[in-house]
Amino acid sequence: MTASELLIRTLMVRDKLSAEEIEALRALPVRERAFGRGEAIVEAGSEPRESCLLISGFAGREVLLDDGGRQITALHIAGDFVDLHALMLKVMDHGVVALSDCSCAFVQHTALVQLTSTHPHLSRMLWLLTLIDSAVQRQWMTSMGRRSALEQIAHLICELYTRMEIVGLARGGQMSAPLTQTVLADALGLSDVHINRTLKALRQISSLTWKAGVISIASFDALAELCDFDPGYLNLVQRPR
Amino acid sequence: MTASELLIRTLMVRDKLSAEEIEALRALPVRERAFGRGEAIVEAGSEPRESCLLISGFAGREVLLDDGGRQITALHIAGDFVDLHALMLKVMDHGVVALSDCSCAFVQHTALVQLTSTHPHLSRMLWLLTLIDSAVQRQWMTSMGRRSALEQIAHLICELYTRMEIVGLARGGQMSAPLTQTVLADALGLSDVHINRTLKALRQISSLTWKAGVISIASFDALAELCDFDPGYLNLVQRPR
DNA sequence: CGTCAGATTGATATTCATCAAGATCGGTGG
DNA sequence: CCACCGATCTTGATGAATATCAATCTGACG
Numbered sequence: 001m002t003a004s005e006l007l008i009r010t011l012m013v014r015d016k017l018s019a020e021e022i023e024a025l026r027a028l029p030v031r032e033r034a035f036g037r038g039e040a041i042v043e044a045g046s047e048p049r050e051s052c053l054l055i056s057g058f059a060g061r062e063v064l065l066d067d068g069g070r071q072i073t074a075l076h077i078a079g080d081f082v083d084l085h086a087l088m089l090k091v092m093d094h095g096v097v098a099l100s101d102c103s104c105a106f107v108q109h110t111a112l113v114q115l116t117s118t119h120p121h122l123s124r125m126l127w128l129l130t131l132i133d134s135a136v137q138r139q140w141m142t143s144m145g146r147r148s149a150l151e152q153i154a155h156l157i158c159e160l161y162t163r164m165e166i167v168g169l170a171r172g173g174q175m176s177a178p179l180t181q182t183v184l185a186d187a188l189g190l191s192d193v194h195i196n197r198t199l200k201a202l203r204q205i206s207s208l209t210w211k212a213g214v215i216s217i218a219s220f221d222a223l224a225e226l227c228d229f230d231p232g233y234l235n236l237v238q239r240p241r
Numbered sequence: 242m243t244a245s246e247l248l249i250r251t252l253m254v255r256d257k258l259s260a261e262e263i264e265a266l267r268a269l270p271v272r273e274r275a276f277g278r279g280e281a282i283v284e285a286g287s288e289p290r291e292s293c294l295l296i297s298g299f300a301g302r303e304v305l306l307d308d309g310g311r312q313i314t315a316l317h318i319a320g321d322f323v324d325l326h327a328l329m330l331k332v333m334d335h336g337v338v339a340l341s342d343c344s345c346a347f348v349q350h351t352a353l354v355q356l357t358s359t360h361p362h363l364s365r366m367l368w369l370l371t372l373i374d375s376a377v378q379r380q381w382m383t384s385m386g387r388r389s390a391l392e393q394i395a396h397l398i399c400e401l402y403t404r405m406e407i408v409g410l411a412r413g414g415q416m417s418a419p420l421t422q423t424v425l426a427d428a429l430g431l432s433d434v435h436i437n438r439t440l441k442a443l444r445q446i447s448s449l450t451w452k453a454g455v456i457s458i459a460s461f462d463a464l465a466e467l468c469d470f471d472p473g474y475l476n477l478v479q480r481p482r
Numbered sequence: 483c484g485t486c487a488g489a490t491t492g493a494t495a496t497t498c499a500t501c502a503a504g505a506t507c508g509g510t511g512g
Numbered sequence: 513c514c515a516c517c518g519a520t521c522t523t524g525a526t527g528a529a530t531a532t533c534a535a536t537c538t539g540a541c542g
Contacts, residue, residue: 063383066469071383085376088369088482093376093474117361124357127368128329130375135326135334137378142304142312144385145430149530181489189386191531196490212539228307233334241329390498422521432499437522453507 003030003053003105006079006167011125013166014132015241021122024115030105035098042083044095050106052083057102058178060187063094072187073140074133075099075160075179079167084130087112100178124241135233144189147227149198152188154206154227157215162231173220178213244271244294244346247320247408252366254407255373256482262363265356271346276339283324285336291347293324298343299419301428304335313428314381315374316340316401316420320408325371328353341419365482376474385430388468390439393429395447395468398456403472414461419454 001009004026011017017025032055035041041059042048054076061074061082073094076082082096087109116123139159143152160177164170181199185192202208206226207218217223224230242250245267252258258266273296276282282300283289295317302315302323314335317323323337328350357364380400384393401418405411422440426433443449447467448459458464465471 061379063379065383065387069387071379071386073379073382085372088365088372089376089476090480090482091473091476094379113361113365116365120354120358120361120364123361123364123368124329124354127364127371130368131326131329131371134371134375134378135330137375137382138302138304138312138314138335141314141378141382141385141430142306144382145312145427146306146310180487186386189382192488193490193532194530197530200490232332235330235332239331241331421519433520434500434522435498438498441522 001055003032003055003107004028006055007053007081009167010079010081010129011122013238014128014235015125015238017122017125021119024119024122028107028111028115030107032103032105035102035104037098037100037102039098039102040095041098041102041104042086042092042096044092046092047090048083048086048092048109050108051081051087051112052096053105053107054078054080054082055103055105058099059096059102059104060099060183061094061096062186070186071189072183073137075187077160077163077167078169081126081129084112084126099183121241128235128241132233132235135235139233140187149188149190149194150202151227152190153184153195153198153202154223155229156184156188157208157217158220158224158227158229159231159234161215161217161220162234162236166236173217175215176213177210177215242296244273244296244348245269247296248294248322250408251320251322251370252363254479255369255476256366256479258363258366262360265360265363269348269352269356271348273344273346276343276345278339278341278343280339280343281336282339282343282345283327283333283337285333287333288331289324289327289333289350291349292322292328292353293337294322294346294348295319296344296346299340300343300345301338301340301424302335303338303427311427312430313424314378316428318401318404318408319410322367322370325353325367340424362482369476369482373474373476376476380474381428390429390431390435391443392468393431394425394436394439394443395464396470397425397429398449398458399461399465399468399470400472400475402456402458402461403475403477407477414458416456417454418451418456 008022008025041052056078059076059082060072063071086092143155161170161175164175169175181195182192185195206223209216249263249266282293297319300317300323301313304312327333384396402411402416405416422436423433426436447464450457
């Protein structure tokens with residue numbers, strides 16, 4: 001699927017778009033580029049002149065520390081407008097990295113600013129996307145601060161599954177998730193060893209499988225129950241915005 | 242200071258505003274209201290029709306869990322447009338609570354939407370404010386996941402001091418911070434007992450004082466050094482946005 | 483067959499939570 | 513003015529959660 005169609009679909013999950021708006025999105029000029037796993041898509045400290053929409057693969061935002069530690073603050077999947085932030089922030093306070101092989105579409109900031117000027121509603125919709133990112137961050141913080149490692153992992157899996165399902169990348173309790181346990185550790189703020197052990201425990205109590213980059217969930221509801229997952233924060237409802 | 246002047250100042254830290262834009266902001270109709278400490282400013286699950294700008298006092302965003310736990314995901318001070326999120330998200334996935342006595346200004350969503358339609362640049366500036374919130378969240382996540390409790394507290398103090406200084410509420414190493422240790426614990430994802438002990442350690446190694454709601458920092462630089470604080474993420478620079 | 487990244491496991495140390503008990507302090511009613 | 517009260521801060525003792533260090537195991541792949 002092309003970048004604009006992906007974006008249109010992502011937006012239409014949250015609100016109706018007029019034919020004219022859809023046209024405007026289709027008219028956005030994009031430059032496509034592939035990244036290998038581990039490659040930096042946007043460097044921390046840089047000042048990008050374009051924003052990146054993820055067409056396929058997994059990407060993450062990361063903050064790196066002096067001592068070599070890193071915190072992944074967000075995971076992104078196909079259809080996510082990964083780097084709208086740079087549009088307003090100008091200087092990247094974090095990096096975006098490919099967690100699997102990725103295909104990206106870049107849109108010039110000038111084109112996006114133009115779009116926000118001529119289409120206030122689309123402007124709000126893009127704003128909305130970043131606000132949903134914020135809501136996801138709130139849930140991650142809640143997990144890190146107040147949920148057990150087990151619940152934390154379960155919650156992340158529920159979130160990922162829900163998001164993947166929306167874009168047609170998950171179904172029947174199965175989804176591809178080519179994430180290393182170390183990546184998971186950096187995302188959840190835990191050590192990789194602890195992730196390994198907790199994952200083992202989770203497999204045992206919830207008949208869940210995570211092998212060769214594929215997660216299989218026996219019962220999503222049971223998993224959601226376990227970690228008190230409520231998808232409301234993902235804003236998967238059409239509403240005038 | 243009035244709500245609009247506060248907002249104008251907050252925005253002008255990040256970009257220049259035209260006289261006409263300043264006029265438009267001044268013309269925003271606001272309704273003011275006071276809240277006592279502990280009072281809910283915006284209820285989780287509600288669907289506000291107006292957004293809240295903090296005129297004075299401290300407020301927090303909080304996510305509550307089944308088991309009675311809570312995670313505070315953001316702290317807000319005078320000048321912060323606390324609840325722009327509701328403008329797009331419609332349903333609150335979290336609550337906003339007064340952490341001290343607060344004075345708030347509410348702006349109707351209809352007025353804000355109107356503003357975003359007629360003033361694309363102001364629209365982007367409001368968007369920017371929420372993106373800065375996001376950047377702050379990233380730092381908090383980094384602290385929670387990868388910094389020690391000591392560094393985490395130090396980092397929060399550095400951030401708060403920097404933000405307070407901008408709006409003229411801190412100077413000479415002193416600022417008012419009427420926050421309970423329990424509030425701090427809920428914000429950092431730690432237990433209140435642990436906060437107490439770590440705070441004691443921090444007082445000893447960095448000649449810092451926190452008494453009767455007033456924080457005194459002997460050397461900001463030393464504190465910043467301790468936790469690797471870099472204010473870049475707060476976007477305290479004027480730039481065309 | 484060797485290599486390498488990732489997963490797994492064991493042993494041990496550290497950090498942090500929990501439970502319980504004072505201590506401090508501002509406010510309040512008598 | 514004083515006794516009391518509740519909220520907050522403080523401290524100690526103990527246990528659970530998690531990190532760290534060090535091997536070993538597995539599987540893909542040249």
